[in-house]
Amino acid sequence: SRFLFDLYFKRKAISKELYDYCIKESIADKSLIAQWKKQGYENLCCLRCIQPRDTNFGKKCVCRVPKEKLEEGKVVECVHCGCRGCSVHSLLTRHVIFGGHDDDVGKSFVAEVTYLSNMAPIHYSTPRPVVFSGPSGSGKSTLITKLFKEYPTAFAYSISHTTRSSRPGEQNGIEYHFVTRNDMERMLINDEFLESTEFSGNLYGTSKKSVEDVAKTGKICILDVDKQGVKNIKKTDLNPTYIYISPPSYEVLEKRLRGRQTENESAIVKRLQEAKEAMEFSKESGVYHHIVVNDNFDVAYNFLKDLLIKEIDEVVKHQNAAH
Known part of the structure; x- marks a missing residue:
């Protein structure tokens, strides 16, 4: 055609x-x-x-x-x-x-x-994945957590792979797939990842299979990635919805990060630099489908929910019909 x-x-x-x-x-x-x-x-x-x-x-x-x-x-x-x-x-x-x-x-x-x-158009029955991105301190994780709490059956995270050691209480296949560096490098060579990055000497990545596994459950797959992750995913045929969670301003973000009092100065400076780059990247045309400015949490959450409610309702409808 x-x-x-x-x-x-x-x-x-x-x-x-x-x-x-x-x-x-x-x-x-x-x-x-x-x-x-x-x-x-x-x-x-x-x-x-x-x-x-x-x-x-x-x-x-x-x-x-x-x-x-x-x-x-x-x-x-x-x-x-x-x-x-x-x-x-x-x-x-x-x-x-x-x-x-x-x-x-x-x-x-x-x-x-x-x-x-x-090929002629293919009609897919699985929900469209959602890629979230945003700097530390933007409130992204809190917004996603509330989505999961309000709609526990509608969403599921893709489980990422990492070469870092598991922390107390973490289980393999739950928080992460913990693998050796050799295994992950082999998977990278075999093009098994949608996106990957290295942080503090450890590799992290979202495998294609992990997203497919969520799709098979009929839930909306949530991916939480950084700027480079967005760039990498855009090179694939995944075709998700891209949503950027933005702080109201760089100054507000800095105040939030310093207010946590959980990191030293060098770590804060590094996060702020990453945030500045991410905020500039978000302004480029066509990068994100939606930008949610998290100034007031309740307002931001309701706006985010409105963006996804049609897909959420479809997922819940299919789940109810199956039962």
Whole structure:
């Protein structure tokens, strides 16, 4: 199944054709397009979202597409919906004008868009995973804990692997899968992880199997990862919902971390630097589907719950039907 769409390009400006098309098709409102203009997007195209597992499946969206990705037919990330489901299969034109002094800049070109893997859409019965990210002190863990408490049957964590030693009270396969460094490095070589990182000399990672195991239970799989984890997962075909839990400001975050009085100064400085990088990363277009600012906990929790309530209700409905 293939779709034909017009591609519109204009250097350092949004073409009138693209602007009119966006408004007509309700793809983007005027304020969003104005924002794109200020950011100076160079290569914009209008495609239909074709990732079968994405909630935006079949919807039209606007993408910023680097020239090399168009030429190679790689998956591109949507500026509008944040999914990685738009794929340019091939170009039917001999060339595409991206800028310069050519009179054809901004003209419409036809592109051929096809499903990923050239397959018809697949209908998945498992809930879409949710990837949470946010700095220490943002209240992320507390928000997730309350979700689990209010909806104990709707969510489940993927159990991560780690090479660190277990602590008193921790059980293998419950808090973590505790493995040797050799075993984990072998798994990394075999591409068994969605994401992995090293912290304080120990490896941590989320295996593909752990997420699949949660999916088989019919629950919403929760992944709690850092900035690099988000980047790594975006390279896979997992296609989760990305939610960033943000402190109201850097200053408030610093006050929270120091108020804990559980870490020395060097540890606090390190966390603050990581937080600054994470907060900057969260501002990039298309990285997260939703950003929850945790200034007032109850307000933040209700906002988070509203984001997920449709999926929660579906899970609970299926569970009740099964019983």
